[in-house]
Each structure stands twice: as structure tokens, then as C-alpha cells.
Amino acid sequence: MATCTLEKPRYAVKTPYNLSPRIQWLRDYYFQGVRRAWNNEYTSWTTGTPWDFQYNELSFYIVPETYAFLQTFRSAFRQTARRVHLHPDFWKWSLPERRAWFNYQVMVNYLPKEILPGDLLAGARFNVQTSCCLNRGEARQRDRQIYGPKGARAAMLWFHNHGYGNAGATSGHLIPDYARVLREGWKSIHADLERRYQALSPAERRGKKGGQLRAMMTAATMPRDLAAAYARECARLAESESDPVRRAELLQMAANLQRVPWEPAETFWEAVQSLWLTHMLVMADENYPGPGDSFGRLDQYLYPYWQASIRAGMDPEFGKEILKCFWIHCNTAYDGMIRTGGNQGITAGYGQLFTLSGMGPGGRDMSNDLTYVLLDVIDEMSPILEPKPNVRLHRNSPDKLLDRVVEMIASSQGSPFLLNFDERSMAGMLREARKAGLQHLINEDNVHDYAPVGCLENTMVGNDRSGTVDANLNLLKAVELALTGGYDLIPFTDPMTGQTEKPVRWSEATGDPTRFETWEQFWEAYAAQTRHIVRRIVELYEQSEAGRARFHPTPYLSCLVRGCAEKGMDITEGGAEINFVTIEAVTFATTVDSLLAVKYLVYDEKVCTMAELIQALKDNWVGHEVLQARALHKAPKYGRDDDAADEMARRVMELWAEETWKYKTRSTNRQFRPGMLSWNYWVADSFILPASPDGRPRGKFLSNALCPSNGADINGPTANVNSVGKALGGKARDGQADWQDYVNLLPNGGSHTMTFNPSLLRDPEHRAKFKAFLRGYIENGGTALQINMVDADILRDAQKHPENYRHLLVRVTGYNAYFTSIGRELQNEIIARESHQMR
């Protein structure tokens, strides 16, 4: 054989196709990253006062990787901030008015307006760090709340270091009422605010409500005036444009921008332009790029405009071209910290999620032409991170849709969308309505209008902020505390000083477990500790929620969420009609398996004493390998469709989920609700939490969201799915269930990831079988499923030759990541995931 001159990649990775020269150029240009002439990286803006700052670290308390840099970010943005010349009355205004005015100035009058060659949409720079606009007194007060010895930051660090998890009031994670902007225009929102303001008494106008409504009115003019500025730029470019086709496009863009988003949209082009400008200003308002700022049911509310434009003669390919420009714009969210390394510092999707298909009134399927157009756009553009698609499936989903879905899964590695399952999801939404007394807002007649945000977190649309990544709780901590009677199993050691804490009983005194005589006694201790950790995270969250409510209003976003104008209240204060904070439980399967192992080893089979088990955990299983093997291989596990083990899972679920309903935030009156997302915490926190009774040593990854522990699902994918469904409550007779015969203990939903071998989609017969598997999932499974279609060989090859696999996307949990950009540990974890073969 002749020697190879160039080593080709051994496996084909999904690549984009059918891109016009315009889109190909925009896509390629985007991936040039820092080499672009200008980009959307953060610019920083100040009032000029010595106490001013921009960076609101509360938004990042849920990102442990940033803890070491909180002060750095704050300082860096402060040092690079440009001055905004203040209105003479600026300091007389209320905080929301200052903030609204300041953001208006930056977006409309200070930031450059640019249009890329060939781009069909305007709206480029939105990653900003704008002054928090606090006066001296407010700044001092905030500093005390955040930085004091009992402040939010210290509390957050303690919580994280001791293995409980994390919590913080973060941005986004909701679906603004974009459909209203398209339908009525900002004009109508502004008029509505004006009406409400005029209806206030003079005392109310002078008070908080008046300030809030004035702030919102200022914010409501921002999209109009920004669009006008972009319209001028388009007109200017058109003047010097020699290509008549491009010139016509620019003139049309200028015309679009003179109308929308202030006026209702009439054409598809106007609708997408209106949507983009309105959306990007949410990210500007919150000073955070795309954190689960989701679009909702895009194929539903854009459809009338699509139909109108098609009827008026728009070439469908041109309609797709507009959408592809929209795709590129969404990705510029990542420019925020573009200089932070390979793949532009991107590892995870930000989660500008949109939803396709799904149920309508009476169980009708809502797929339409635009659903399939959007699926084509996803397919032609992928792999690309934003926006993130979610396809809703249900019993009446047509075969045509499932065929397309399976075909797209077959040609990709990490499936280009997430699947959401309506029946189970809607059951959860109705449960939360019942629990929180919100049946007038969520009921049988409208629950089909729900949509997920961020990754897979189910919410209602346009009136709902459910804080879906705000509180992340390691359930396993309760097992640890039950084993010690309220102490840390291994006292915390400060990595800098090397000093180890003295043992302190932080929690309930549930007694010395070596004296427990029955399994039920241990369970009671676990239950008490679960009540404790839930209370603890509620208390931690309160600190940052109160801080945000007091000091970080978002008046622009408040205009887009029903309830805020009506109450004259900012969304950060609980203005939305539907207000939940979701506690996302992490380590579910590790917790269930640990309880199963304690029961099996100590009480049922009496393989060891409680004291021996505790010693083994303290020793991280070293010297206790036989016992560890029994815990790993002999004890029952969740994920095998074993009814007894899955009943333990359901019991654990019910216990902690019921606990969350007992709490509301004090500062904003938001009800807590349960969910399971677990982002990437199950990786990082595995180094904090000590060895667990399921046989896991410290540092071996915890279980991910709702998934069984790695390798535990030895009975294959259907057994795995059935266990997941049972853990959520399974099915019950009508009347005892939440919706039809479905029960769902987690209104937010739970992340479920499965990896399959590509061979199972090798021919039409097998693709039909996979389709049926998805239909089976609708009956037996959870709320959301993410599919990886890779075999371990591809991933190992990608580890060796990352240069060949720059675009290999894999699903991590609720988000896609470029495989070659994630850490070695997580890479190995993904390779180790059991690859489900259909044989």
C-alpha cells in the first residue's frame, strides 16, 4: 500500500449544507471569532461615580467555575467602562428609571450600529455591562448585603464548599411575550403603560409604582429608537451600494426598521426583524447573553406572517435565508468573552431555546409548514449552538414529523434538538397550578401552550418566570448528614491555607445511625435531613433574590412579561403573573442507589454493620474493596425497571418534591417548585461530595439529573425509560393523576440523556423501530429526552485527533457542547456512558 499523505478523519461528522453564498460567508465569518473586524464582546458603561460598578455577581452564583473570578470581573468591567453623560435629573429618579434611561442611552446613542455584508437583519451589539446605576447609599447598602461576613457571597461559598450545591438569582430562563410584540407592536405596550400610569393617583405616581411605570415607558421606546438608528444605517449603506439587488435589500431593511418593532409586523421579514431586536434588548437589559432567554413556540406565532408572505409571493428559500441570518445573530451572544480561548471560549449552549410542534386544543397536533421549514433550517445550519431547538412530541404527533426527527437524529452525533413530551410535561404544569392555586392561569384549556426554556425547563409563555436554574441542590448531602447525624462526613479543608474545619453539627441531630435498628429509622433520618437541606437552600436563595429585587431591576424585560405593568412591579420583584423558583435536584440516582445500598448492605443482607459502612466511606473505600464491590454490583439500582428499586426512587422524589412546595421567597413571594436539570454540577461537585454508599468514591461523577447512574441500566434502554417514568410518579387512574392518566412530580421536568449506537438507525426498518421507541417513550418516559448518536470509537478518535473533529457536537445534559472543547474528565465520562445497542 502507498503511504498516506494526509490522515483523513475516520468518521464523518455532520456538516452544514445547502447554504447560499450569503449564509456561507456569514457563518464562516462568525467562526473567525476574534479575527472579525468588530464583534459583540462586552462593552462596559459607567455613570462615572467612584462607587459605580457593572458586574452583578448574583447572576453567576450558579456557576461555580466563576467564583474565583467574581472580583476580577467586577474590577475589569469597572476599569474599562466608558462614561455616559448623565441627565441633570438622573440622581433624582428612582432606581428603575435610572437603569432604564441609562440602558436606553447606551443602546441607542452610544453603541455603534453596524450591518454585516449580506445580512438581512439588523441588531448587532447587545453584550453590554451597564452601570447598576446605584447612588452612594444604595451601593453601600448593597455591598453590606453581598460582601459582609454574613453576606450573600460568603453564604454561597459556604454552601458550595460543604457540598450542598449552589443558588443565585440569575438572568433569563423565561419566554417573554414576543408574540404580543409581533401582533401589536411596542406602540401598544407603550400605550398600555401610559394608560396605567395616567390611572394612578398623584401619590402613587410619586411612589414606587409611578417610578416603575415611568421606567418601563422609557424602556418601551428603546426598541423604536434603536430600530430608527439601524434604519438610518441601512439607508446610508444603500446609498453607496453598487449591487442593485443588495441595494434593494438594504432599502427594504430600512423600511422594515422604520415600522417594526414599534408597529405590528405584517410580513415574515418584519416579524423576524421585530423578534430579533426585541430579543437582543432583553439580553442587553439583563447584561447577560442568552441565558435561557427562550422564544417559545416559534412555528406557531411566526406562522401567520409566513403564510402572509408566501401568499404575497415570497420565495420560501428567501424566508429560510432570513431565518438563517437570525441563527447567526443568536450565536453572536457568545462574543461576550470572545477572547477567552479555543472555540471562542464556548463550551456550552446558552439556551436561546425555541419550540416546534406539540399539542394544541383537544389534543390536536400543531405541526404546520413552518415547523418543517424550521427543521430544514436546523438541519442545514447544524452543527451550531444557537438557537437551541426543542421538538414537542405527543400521542397524536404525525408520522411525517417523527420520520423527519429520526432522520435528523440519524445524520447527527448529538441530536440537533431536544425532545419534549407533552403528556408528562402538561401533567406537571397542572400539578404546579394545583399546588400554587394558579388554576386560573394554568388549566386544561391552555396548558398545551406551555413551552420549555433554557434546556428543558417547562414554563408557561409570556407571563412566567420560574427561576429554572436558580437553586441547585445535591440530594446526596442528606444521605451524608443522615450517616453522621448532622456533621460533614469529611470536614472541609481550605485549599489555600490547608486548614481543616473542626467538626460542627450543621444540621438536625438525627442521632447516631450505628444505633438504628431498622431501615425505617435510617429512612426517617434521611427524610429529616432532606427537609433540612431544602430549607437551607431556600434560605441561601433568599439572600440573592432579595439583593436582586432591591438593586437590579430590569424594566425593559418587565414590559414583556404579563403581570408587571398590571402590578406596577418589576419582574425582579415578582411582577410576573406566574412566579416560581425551581429547585433543581442534582445527584438523584446516586442518592437513590445509596439508600438502596444502605438498606441492602446493612439491613436486608447484613453484609456489614453501619459502623463498617461509615468507616469505608471515610476511607473513600480504600481498604474496603470487597464491600465497595458489593455496593456497586450486588445492591439494587435505579434504572433497571426493578419495581422495588424504582419505588425507592419514587419515594425519594416525592419526599423532596413535596418539601419544596412548603416555601416561598420572603422578599418576592415566589413559590418554590421541584425540577431536575443538574447542568454540569454532577461533574464538578463529585470532587466535593465524599464517597457514597452506592460504591462511588469521591471524584467519580455523580448521576446526571433524572438519569440512572452510569452503567446501572443493565436491562437496556426501555428499562431505563420505564424507571425514569416511574420515578416521576408513573401513571395513575384518571382522577388520581395530574393530567389524563399521567402523574408528574416535577413540574419543571427532568433532563434525561441516552446514548445510542448509530448502527440502530442503519436502515428504514430500524428507523421505524426507533420511531416506535419514541412513541413508547411518550407513554412510559419522562418529560424530555436528549439523544447522543455516537459510538465510543468516534469519541476516542476525536480525543486523539481533535483537529479533525472541531464541529463534533455531543449532548451533555440539556445542552450541546463541542466535544473537543470540553475537559478531559468530561470527555472520558461521555465515552464511558453506556452506549445502548439495539440488538
Added chain:
Amino acid sequence: MTLGRILHLQRLSTEDGPGIRTTVFFKGCPLRCAWCHNPESISPKPQTQWFAVRCIGCNTCLEACPNHCLSRGADGLHIDRQRCEGCGKCAQACPAGALELLGRTVSSEELLRELLKDRAYYEASGGGVTLSGGEPTLQPDFAKALLRGLKENGISTALDTCGLCSEQTLDRLLPYTDLVLFDIKLLDPAAHRRFTGASNERILSNLLHILDFIRRAERPPALWIRTPLIPAATDSDENLRAIGSYLAEHLDGAVSRWELCAFNNLCRDQYTRLGLEWDYAGLPLMTAEELARCEQAAKSSGLRPDLVLATGATRAPQLVESES
């Protein structure tokens, strides 16, 4: 209560009949095919096997064995298979799951409960349950109890058989069977005896008996024929054409699929674990060309070509050198 001995269940099985299925592997087979892909299913008795990669070397098993069949040498655990009675005590004691007992006794009721767990997938896919093995007809009472129980629950059933059993057994099982997967390996009786240890006369007469049942039955089962493609044994054009023309001549209209299943060597380690030699251990997978040639021979045999389906993994066209 009917008891039976099975190896394991394969859920989400996609290769043993239509749709998504659960396949029940029975233990025990009357044939001794030289190429057998499931050597653990041949003996009707329980057997012990050891997985080196799972073993943590604790030697708990040595104490657990009442007959002292186990010893540890430099190359790992030794099982004295002459003395091993398959009591399973070592597997029970092994903390790491490195020792496994092949063959568990289970009641039809208990097994039925397991099989019904995937009803949603069967119904969505037009699938069901397949009894395979080993040979289900070797445990006729158990097989019948399962098939009848499944039918009572509205689950579609398939019987995967080598065809070597009594007519009475078939008569007991067929009324509860929706699909028969019937193996024809070789048409020549002498070659059949040489490679499988038994002549195929009874097998072929049973096939005609099934045909007779199909012709008479009110709701007749479907019939798929399966032929394993074994190099230098069954994969000759001659054998495939002979089988095809036999089917065309005797079973015209009754056969709805003829599957050619490519030789697979994944069971190599299974032979090693059972302490058995395997003549085919060194044989590579078929090439795609060889598989296509077999398919062509079958399609030109006289049976309707669209009924022929060749399946199975083939050798990669160019083997990529593994990197050290």
C-alpha cells in the same frame, strides 16, 4: 406454576422479528452446530462463567464453593467443570459480579410480569415477545405457558426454533404463536449431520407440518425462514439455491421472509469463558462482497427475491491499523 430455565432476556431487541421485541433465551439445545453463536445455551444445565475484567481478586468464591471446584492460578480463576454442579453459590458470593451462573430457573408467571413491562413499545412498533435460545421447544410446558400467557394479554408472539422437536410439541405451541422463525441451515442431510450432529429429515418434515397447520388454521402464524451464513459450511451458492428452491417448491406463499444472517465472531470470548475450544475463533467477519454474493444466490433460487433479506455485520473494507 410452570418453571423453566432461561439464560436472560434481551429487551429492545430489533433482530428477532418485527418491531421492538423482548427475546427470551432458553437454555438447552438438541443440536450441536459447529459454529454455534450462543454456546452458553447448548447445555440444559446451569453453568458457571468467570469474567476476568470484573474480578477484584478477593478469592471469596474459593471458600463459597461446596465442592472445591475453584482455584486461582497465575492466569486467573480455574473452574473444574467436571465437578462443578452449577449450584451458583460462588456467583452468589462473588462481590463484583465476576462469577455468573448461566441459567436461572424462573416461573412463567414471574417471567410474564417482566415481559409485559415493555408493552408500550410492542404496541407502538408492532412488536412483541420472541422465544429463542437455545431451543424453546425443549421446554414445551414452559414455552406453552409463556405463549398462552402473552396471548391472553394481547401480546404478539414469535417462536424461534431449530425445528428439531416432536410434532406434538409443535401442535401445542403453534396455536399461541403469531410468527415462526424457522432455521434451515443446510439442505443436504449428510452435511447437516456433519455440522450439527443431527440429520435434517425431522426438521424438514416439521416444516411441512407447520405448513399444514398454517393452511388449516383460522389465524395462521407468519413464517420466516432463517439461514446462518457460515463460511465453508452453509454459505455456498449451492446450499443457498437448494434451500431457496425447496422453499419455492414446498412452501410457496407461506413464507413471508427469508433472512440470511452473516457469520459473527462476537461469541469468541464466550467460548473462552466456558472453557471451550471453537473451530471458528480465528475466522474474520464476511466481507460485504461475500454477503452480497450470498444474497444474490438466494435471490436467484426460485423464491420471490423480495423475500430475501441479508443481515449482519461485515468486515470493514480496509482495516485501519490500531494505534499503540
